[in-house]
Amino acid sequence: MSGTILLGLVCLVIPVLYKHAGLGIHKYVKIVGMSGLFFLLSTVFADGIWMHETLIKIGVLCKMGTYFLGFLGLLIGTLMGALEVMFDTGEMTTH
Numbered sequence: 254m255s256g257t258i259l260l261g262l263v264c265l266v267i268p269v270l271y272k273h274a275g276l277g278i279h280k281y282v283k284i285v286g287m288s289g290l291f292f293l294l295s296t297v298f299a300d301g302i303w304m305h306e307t308l309i310k311i312g313v314l315c316k317m318g319t320y321f322l323g324f325l326g327l328l329i330g331t332l333m334g335a336l337e338v339m340f341d342t343g344e345m346t347t348h
Contacts, residue, residue, distance in 0.1 A: 267289075281333045282334065284326050288326030290323075292319075
């Protein structure tokens with residue numbers, strides 16, 4: 254649980270650090286920041302106090318859905334950002 258909170262906070266800090274470094278904010282960095290919100294939302298659904306059995310089932314579904322959206326956003330933002338950096342000049346540099 255605390256790992257998910259830490260992951261969400263790190264994802265939220267990435268766009269701030271990216272902007273502070275003077276690189277501007279690209280759309281893929283925004284996707285990574287947005288995935289941090291989904292990770293934090295999934296911890297809210299996991300820690301919520303649910304009194305009724307139906308609400309427990311809804312809470313579990315919401316937790317799984319928001320965690321999946323966070324993971325998907327982090328994966329897409331990272332891969333597309335890396336591809337953008339690799340193919341920015343039109344040629345790949347290898348050492």
